[in-house]
Amino acid sequence: MDNILNQIGIENYIFLSVILFCIGVFGVLYRRNAIVVFMSIEIMLNAINLLFAAFSTYHQDAQGQIFVFFSMAVAAAEVAIGLAILVSIFRNMGTIDVGNLKNLKG
Amino acid sequence: MDTNLVLVLLLAPFLGFLFNVFLGKKAGKNVVGIVGTLSVAVSFVITLYLFANASQEPVVINLFDWISIQRFDISFGFLIDQLSILWLLFVTGIGSLIHLYSISYMHDDEKMHSFFAYLNLFIFFMIALVIGSNLLMMFIGWEGVGLCSYLLIGFWYKNQNFNDAAKKAFIMNRIGDLGFLIGIFIVGSLFNTLDFTSLRTTIESAKDVSDLWIAIAALALFIGATGKSAQLPLYTWLPDAMAGPTPVSALIHAATMVTAGIFMLTRLNFLFDMAPSVQNIIAIVGACTALVAATIALVQNDIKKVLAYSTVSQLGLMFLALGLGAYEVAVFHVITHAFFKACLFLGSGSVIHGLHGEQDMRKMGGLKKAMPITFITMLIASLAIAGIFPLAGFWSKDEILMTAFNHSNNKALWVVGSIASIMTAFYMFRLIYLTFFNSFRGTEEQKHHLHESPSLITVPLIILAILSFVGGAISLPGHSWLNDYLAPLFTKVAHEEHTLGSTEYMLMAIATIGALIGIGIAYKKYLKDNTIPSEDAEITGLSKVLYNKYYVDEIYDSVFVKPINLLSDLFREHVEKSLSALVFGLGKVTNEIAIQGKKAHNGSVGFYLFAFVIGVIVILTYLFLQQFFI
Amino acid sequence: MIQIPDIANATPIQILFCVLSVITLATAFLTIYSKKPMHNAIYLVICFTSISGHYLLLNAQFLALVNLIVYIGAIMILMLFTIMLMNLNKENEVHKPRITRLGAIVVFCLMCLVLIAMFMNSKPIADGSYDVTGEDYQSIQVLGKLLLNEYMVPFEFASVLLLVAMIGAVLLSKKEKIEK
Numbered sequence: 001m002d003n004i005l006n007q008i009g010i011e012n013y014i015f016l017s018v019i020l021f022c023i024g025v026f027g028v029l030y031r032r033n034a035i036v037v038f039m040s041i042e043i044m045l046n047a048i049n050l051l052f053a054a055f056s057t058y059h060q061d062a063q064g065q066i067f068v069f070f071s072m073a074v075a076a077a078e079v080a081i082g083l084a085i086l087v088s089i090f091r092n093m094g095t096i097d098v099g100n101l102k103n104l105k106g
Numbered sequence: 107m108d109t110n111l112v113l114v115l116l117l118a119p120f121l122g123f124l125f126n127v128f129l130g131k132k133a134g135k136n137v138v139g140i141v142g143t144l145s146v147a148v149s150f151v152i153t154l155y156l157f158a159n160a161s162q163e164p165v166v167i168n169l170f171d172w173i174s175i176q177r178f179d180i181s182f183g184f185l186i187d188q189l190s191i192l193w194l195l196f197v198t199g200i201g202s203l204i205h206l207y208s209i210s211y212m213h214d215d216e217k218m219h220s221f222f223a224y225l226n227l228f229i230f231f232m233i234a235l236v237i238g239s240n241l242l243m244m245f246i247g248w249e250g251v252g253l254c255s256y257l258l259i260g261f262w263y264k265n266q267n268f269n270d271a272a273k274k275a276f277i278m279n280r281i282g283d284l285g286f287l288i289g290i291f292i293v294g295s296l297f298n299t300l301d302f303t304s305l306r307t308t309i310e311s312a313k314d315v316s317d318l319w320i321a322i323a324a325l326a327l328f329i330g331a332t333g334k335s336a337q338l339p340l341y342t343w344l345p346d347a348m349a350g351p352t353p354v355s356a357l358i359h360a361a362t363m364v365t366a367g368i369f370m371l372t373r374l375n376f377l378f379d380m381a382p383s384v385q386n387i388i389a390i391v392g393a394c395t396a397l398v399a400a401t402i403a404l405v406q407n408d409i410k411k412v413l414a415y416s417t418v419s420q421l422g423l424m425f426l427a428l429g430l431g432a433y434e435v436a437v438f439h440v441i442t443h444a445f446f447k448a449c450l451f452l453g454s455g456s457v458i459h460g461l462h463g464e465q466d467m468r469k470m471g472g473l474k475k476a477m478p479i480t481f482i483t484m485l486i487a488s489l490a491i492a493g494i495f496p497l498a499g500f501w502s503k504d505e506i507l508m509t510a511f512n513h514s515n516n517k518a519l520w521v522v523g524s525i526a527s528i529m530t531a532f533y534m535f536r537l538i539y540l541t542f543f544n545s546f547r548g549t550e551e552q553k554h555h556l557h558e559s560p561s562l563i564t565v566p567l568i569i570l571a572i573l574s575f576v577g578g579a580i581s582l583p584g585h586s587w588l589n590d591y592l593a594p595l596f597t598k599v600a601h602e603e604h605t606l607g608s609t610e611y612m613l614m615a616i617a618t619i620g621a622l623i624g625i626g627i628a629y630k631k632y633l634k635d636n637t638i639p640s641e642d643a644e645i646t647g648l649s650k651v652l653y654n655k656y657y658v659d660e661i662y663d664s665v666f667v668k669p670i671n672l673l674s675d676l677f678r679e680h681v682e683k684s685l686s687a688l689v690f691g692l693g694k695v696t697n698e699i700a701i702q703g704k705k706a707h708n709g710s711v712g713f714y715l716f717a718f719v720i721g722v723i724v725i726l727t728y729l730f731l732q733q734f735f736i
Numbered sequence: 737m738i739q740i741p742d743i744a745n746a747t748p749i750q751i752l753f754c755v756l757s758v759i760t761l762a763t764a765f766l767t768i769y770s771k772k773p774m775h776n777a778i779y780l781v782i783c784f785t786s787i788s789g790h791y792l793l794l795n796a797q798f799l800a801l802v803n804l805i806v807y808i809g810a811i812m813i814l815m816l817f818t819i820m821l822m823n824l825n826k827e828n829e830v831h832k833p834r835i836t837r838l839g840a841i842v843v844f845c846l847m848c849l850v851l852i853a854m855f856m857n858s859k860p861i862a863d864g865s866y867d868v869t870g871e872d873y874q875s876i877q878v879l880g881k882l883l884l885n886e887y888m889v890p891f892e893f894a895s896v897l898l899l900v901a902m903i904g905a906v907l908l909s910k911k912e913k914i915e916k
Contacts, residue, residue: 007749008793011856016757016790018851020764022844027768028715029840035773035819039780042811043764046787049803057794062873062882065799069883072806073894077901079811083818084908090822091911102709716839723846730854 005057013054020047034086034096038079045075109167112184115152115194116233118145122226130219139209142222146205146229150198157191162594164188166239166303173242178298185239185302188592192437193236193369196444197362201229203566204361207452208353210562211459221261221351228254232362236369240300241290244370248286248334251363252279258358259350271346278343282333286370289326292319293377306376317380324381327374328388331367337425338395341418342658348410352455355410360417360451361444368424368440372433375596379431389429393522396422398656400529404536405652407639408465409454412537416491417447419526423506426523432509434592438581439506441588442498445577446487449570453484456559456567457541461552467537468639472546476556479564481542483571488538490574492531493621495614498577503527504617505583511613524620531624539632540639547638583610753793759786773819781812798876 020043027040049068056064090096122145130138164187172182205225212218228251235247260272294300296315297308309315331337336344347359358364371378371388378385396419403415420443427436458465460477474481490497493504507527510520546553558564581588631637651657706717746754763783767776784807791800883891 007747008753012753012757014855015852016760018848018855019761021851022848023761023764023768025719025847026840026844029712029719029843030768030837032712033773035815036768036776039767039776039815042780042807043767043783046784046807050787050790053791053794053796053799056796057874060873062878065796065874065879066882066887068799069802070887070890070894072802073898076806076811077897079814080901080905081908083814084905087818087821087909096822098711101711712836716836716843719843719847723843723850726850726854730850730857733857 005054010054010058013051017047017051017054020044020050032097032099034089034098037098038082038086042075042079045071109169111152111156112167112186112237115149115156116184116230116237118148118152119226119229119233121145123223123230126219126223126226130223133219135213135218136209138219138222139205139213142226143202143205143209145226146198147202149194149229149233150202153191153194153198156186157195160186160188160191164303164594168239178294180240180242180300182243183239183301184237184243186237187595189369189372189437189595190236192441192592193365194233196441197232197236198229200361200444200448200570201225201232201357203569204353204357204448204452207356207455207563207566208351210560211353211455212351215351217261221258224254224257224261225354225357228258228358228363232366235366239302241293241302241305242300244373245286245290248330248366248370249283251358251366252276252283252334255279255347255358255363258354259347261350261354265349268349271343271349275343275347278340279333282330282340284330285326285328285333286330289323289330292323292326296320296323302373305374309376309380320377321381321384324374324378324384325387327370327377328384328391331370331425332391333367334370335364335367335421335425336395336418337367337422338391338398339658341395341399342655342662344418345411345414345655348408348414352410352451352458355414356448356451356455359414360447364417364421365424365440365444368421368428368436371425371428372437372595375431375433378428385429385431387429389426389519392422392425392427392429393519393526394422395419396426396526397522397529398422400526400533402652402655403533404529405639405649406533407467409457409467409470409537409541410451410465412467412533413447413450413454416450416530416533417443419530420447420491423503423523423526426519427506427509430509430513430519432506433596434581434586434589435502435505435509437592438588439502441580442490442502442574442577445570446490446497446499446574449483449487449567449574450491452563452567452570453480453487456480456563459559459563460556461548462555464548464552467540469548470541470546471544471548472542473556474542477542477558479558479567483564483567484542485538486571487574488534490577492534492625493527493617495618496578498574500618501578501581501583504614505581507617508583508610508613511609524617527617528620528624531621532628535625535628536632539628543633544636749793753790756786756789756793759783760790774816777812777816777819780815781808784808784812796874798874798879 024040024042024044024047027043028037031037031040049071052064052068052071056062056068086096089101093100122142125133125141125145126138133141164185166183166185168181168183170182171179173180205222208221208225212221215221231247231250231254233247235244235251238244238247256272256276259275260269262268263272290300293305296319297305297312299305299308309320333340344359344364348355350359378388399415399418399422403412403419406412406415420439424436424439424443427433427439456477457470457473457480460473460480461470464470486497490499493500507520507523510523511517513519546556580586654660760783763779763786767779767783770776770779784803788800788803788808791797791803
């Protein structure tokens with residue numbers, strides 16, 4: 001079986017992941033809607049997962065994929081809790097605009 | 107020798123202290139007195155047992171190793187030998203009598219329980235000082251008795267003068283203690299041990315140790331002794347220490363604690379024998395102290411002040427003997443002095459008690475009839491201290507003078523000592539005549555209440571008077587029991603016993619005649635002519651100088667206290683202010699940073715995210731660039 | 737180091753990779769950019785699907801399936817439900833101030849620069865030949881053995897984590913009783 005990286009090259013995966021990750025960062029900074037912020041975080045996580053899988057192939061080692069599983073499990077848990085928090089924030093404040101959540105002001 | 111026995115001996119007064127501190131107030135005055143006295147009496151009984159069963163060889167009891175650093179070991183142990191047993195005998199013996207006396211004397215004081223607690227604590231520390239097996243153990247006791255002395259001088263702490271006296275005593279003692287500590291350090295670094303027995307063998311065998319360092323160590327230790335035993339120039343605390351209750355003056359400031367310096371010098375006789383120059387200094391300081399204190403005592407009007415200066419003077423005589431290498435003679439005088447000075451102080455306490463706190467001899471007189479027992483016991487003690495044959499003081503003082511006479515061709519020390527003892531006779535009988543003879547000079551009310559003290563006060567007086575009478579028997583010239591008893595302690599047999607030749611008899615005669623002359627002058631002046639010392643304002647000339655104690659306190663005040671106060675003012679005015687400005691400035695800067703930093707916490711999640719991401723970028727950049735610069 | 741792609745001689749796999757990458761990046765960007773939350777979610781679904789395609793390209797079939805199931809099947813559905821629950825499908829979001837948007841773009845560029853520089857500078861461990869050892873290191877069998885032997889304890893902990901998250905989510909989103 002031929003290795004896919006012979007044809008594509010690890011660099012391209014790295015570029016893809018980095019750009020994807022940076023889009024996630026950009027989204028976190030750019031948007032005020034908490035749900036979109038959440039989605040941006042998911043994009044970042046996926047960028048990292050993709051890089052894990054690419055390196056797993058690069059090193060011909062399955063452990064990278066195991067890491068992706070765990071990161072997915074954590075992401076699932078995180079989303080469940082985060083959305084629950086968002087729901088209760090929305091219920092209490094009537095908005096999920098992060099610009100309005102200023103109760104932490106010191 | 108039983109370790110437990112020694113522990114009981116040491117801890118009995120401590121238990122008494124604990125009882126009196128924690129339960130004393132509830133237990134009531136009688137119980138407090140009984141417990142306090144019994145705890146000391148137990149120690150006395152054990153001491154008697156030890157004395158009866160003592161072996162010739164010193165017994166060392168090591169409880170545990172306290173400090174051990176490489177080759178340097180200090181054990182927590184006790185040394186029981188002839189010297190410590192002797193000291194224990196009169197510390198616990200006189201201590202018991204004075205406790206007994208205090209039951210009655212302090213009965214009207216509301217803080218009687220703490221008084222007894224302090225007294226017991228004092229006895230505990232004094233025993234620790236005496237039986238400690240090394241210099242550090244001795245130092246513990248040394249500091250402890252200083253503490254108790256402070257507490258007891260300032261016992262009536264509501265009087266500010268008494269507090270000042272207590273502080274003075276403490277600070278004067280600290281100066282001496284510093285010397286003692288330095289001495290301990292030097293000895294420790296020279297010989298790698300602080301243990302008395304090993305120190306003795308080390309010093310005797312060591313040849314390569316420089317004489318200079320030994321002399322410095324001896325001098326430092328002697329400075330410690332001058333602090334505790336009230337010698338020139340640190341003696342001024344002792345007369346002021348009379349602010350404490352009279353039993354305290356008798357126990358601590360006459361009989362026991364002030365002899366700690368003599369004990370220390372005797373304990374370390376092998377060290378001082380190696381430093382003849384320091385011995386000379388000790389002898390000269392002792393003689394000067396004896397003379398100076400005796401002259402001051404001539405004109406004092408406070409009954410306790412007279413006795414205090416007398417104590418300083420007698421301690422000076424003891425140091426004179428120590429300086430001449432005649433340790434057993436000094437010890438002999440310590441013992442007899444403990445008897446008659448305790449008796450005198452307790453007698454004066456009885457007088458003061460009878461007069462409801464009056465201490466000025468100008469307001470006494472004619473007490474002979476009202477207080478016969480006090481009078482007779484004090485008379486015996488005065489005769490003893492004056493050196494009248496055959497009372498205790500005669501033998502001990504005579505031996506000191508004889509040693510001084512025989513020591514060298516220079517008779518100056520002997521002359522000074524003799525003058526001091528003539529003065530002793532004079533001022534003691536001045537005291538007796540002013541207090542007990544002629545008519546009463548106090549108020550009518552006091553006269554009405556004059557009475558003999560209760561038996562708890564008179565019994566210790568009688569016992570001490572008897573001891574002052576016969577105490578000399580322990581060291582009669584010719585066949586001295588004391589010298590034989592103490593012989594194992596001393597390395598040199600330099601001081602061979604006096605053969606009773608014509609010179610010695612002549613010296614005895616001179617001493618007795620001198621004492622009689624002193625008594626005679628006092629008799630002429632105060633009994634026959636009935637002179638009353640003039641009021642404070644009317645004193646003039648030399649007497650005024652003497653009455654004001656040579657202005658020593660004033661000199662110390664202007665030489666040491668005032669410059670230090672000036673320096674302190676300087677520091678307070680300038681250094682402290684700039685320091686506080688610095689410290690407060692730091693606080694202000696921190697505060698300002700915090701206020702500015704608070705603005706960063708504006709509660710905006712977006713801003714936090716920005717800060718976070720930029721922080722991550724900075725860290726990554728740093729890590730990335732780092733690899734190029736390693 | 738960076739090879740300029742030879743478009744004329746591109747193999748089908750390379751073309752596939754390029755197409756998938758374009759889809760991924762474009763939908764990801766649209767996810768951020770689109771104003772309507774519902775559209776965001778749809779774009780995100782497409783983005784994740786293309787990532788699953790990448791996994792398939794890497795011969796990681798199991799990962800691709802799990803990604804589909806977990807992200808698209810579970811997480812995105814959860815998000816859609818939340819959006820619908822809050823009735824957020826309105827363009828009522830106020831834009832952030834211009835300085836913030838500018839800052840976001842600058843940060844985006846900086847981040848790209850730093851990360852790419854770092855990865856390009858890292859030293860490759862394997863040489864570029866990618867020899868096939870014959871061992872199938874990506875099959876479900878291998879993964880299962882690895883997961884249940886070496887990673888047994890983390891695996892169990894992951895299950896506990898999910899359980900706790902479930903309980904937490906239920907507790908958090910439950911309507912509180914108003915106490916009087």
